[in-house]
Amino acid sequence: MSESVIPNPPEPIGPNESWEHYELYLAVKKAVYSLPSNFESSLNIDGVLATDLFAFNSSLGATIEQQVVNSLNRLRSVWDPEQHYALYEFERQPQTFPDVVLKASAPNVTPTIILGIELKGWYILAKEKEPSFRYKVTPAVCAPADLLVVVPWALQNVISGSPIVFEPFVMGARHAAKYRNWHWEHKRKGTSKKGIHLSTVERSYPTKSDMISDRPESDGGGNYGRLARSGVMEEYISKLFTDKLAGIQLSAWQQFLSIFTESASESDIDIALQRIAKNATLSSSDPNATKRLAEKFRETADLLEQS
Template sequence: MDDVTRYVLPKDDERTELRDGVVRALRAVPMHFTSPINIEGLSATDLFAMNTLLGGAIEDQTVATLNATRTIWDADGRWADYEFKRYAESFPDVRLEREGGKEPLIGIELKGWYLLAKEEMPSFRFKASADAMTVWDLIAVFPWSLSNVISGKPVLEPPYIEQAKYAADLRTYYWEHRSNSAQKVEHPSTHPYPAPGSLYSDIVHDDKGGNFGRIARVRGLMNEWVSSTMQTPLSGIGARWWVRFLKMFDEHSDEKSIRDKFERLAQATGHDSKWADEVLSHVRRLMEM
């Protein structure tokens, strides 16, 4: 993996300074983020589907917040006629551009990650070829949860931000070296900010499981950040423990299987069966809220 390095940004290009400001603004987004969405009355067992239900709306609101923090990335008003726009069907899906302008100044591939998703890591695919992005483009992943864990408004956590072109290179290198039988990745003929509908994703011929592009699994890219983020406290309890708790209550679980899981938990933590009964009683009330 040491063979893959980040691209050096030209110091004499105005986009380099602009990019630095955009990175600062992205890091500030969670502090300024607001959402009109408020979730109530959702069954706790349905929480795992939240990213599918709300992911797009939260990404739209993240872009709106990025524009609202213009003083961070455009303190001098040099880019007053530019704004970030999201194009859900294009790559990258967020672009800093002006109305009727030509090529965007900077692109961001923006992803949301619901912290209580079953996988305990982002599951999105990042398949775009490195040729489809410039050295200034970014990939940004925003973890989010609900303010009251199982209800409330969306809350963003500090994002993962990386040079998109480097992330694409590292992903491809990882794929081609994951085993002795791994095949080479085929790169399409493309260019930065490809037109909608054009071929810009790398092509693989040994991906029966559909795992190419799952960069959360790429060693040395974002795995440490994922592990750290899963420790984010939600109402005082780390996100990963919420996920593991909620997994006990899938559609295939019955009262006996759930109780057995709590019995094993009680034994592992030195408690007796009475403790498991008390916990189950509290859980039933929680699930009825």
């Protein structure tokens, strides 16, 4: 018996170019991509315990997301250079989809909402080398211009300082929902039932009480909605981890923090630090690069031990 043919993944979708706010939509995407050089945060973190490092995403995630919204409003000159949308601003509504909307700030202005952003902050040095958020919204409630935006962040000095953000992952919200369902039904490995019960809600910008989540027939592992596991972010994540923080690749910092916070002896940690430093500098022509990286890791490890 031949294997069933897997249908092609859904094609990217977005608003029609004839839409009156299409130029604004493009400008908002441009502003989102410019966040790394324009993000501002009033937070300053110091004295972090090693055991608390990986709690950053849950403890600071909401604050980072609000500061992303604040930064987008400060970027008005990028997304509204002619002041055509002076009566609109980005507003966070964390208990409703999407959790950020470009909304009229004055009454009797139509449309009330032009577009939305489902915003996910991601502490990039967390144990899992991928975002862990679950995205379950049904495709029908996503307006054509709505976006899913994942903003990776870390602390400026790795274990202290103010948060900084890196290049975000941007995808159409409806496309992301369709891709998630396609992967679950057709691409995912496993023997469990692969059907999905779609939400019956179809209107964009639903209320908090609307049941907008799709539900899998079977999900014993609780993995439905883990968009990163669908593979759609794979290329982006691979490229992102080549970026540097304090002069060292993010991939090396992520490995370092994972090892340091495990139950390991001092000698085990030193061996691991040397190995990570060596792997991070294999392509470097500097013969002293590995030594310097190992020293930087050891210095950071000592600071963690003292906190």
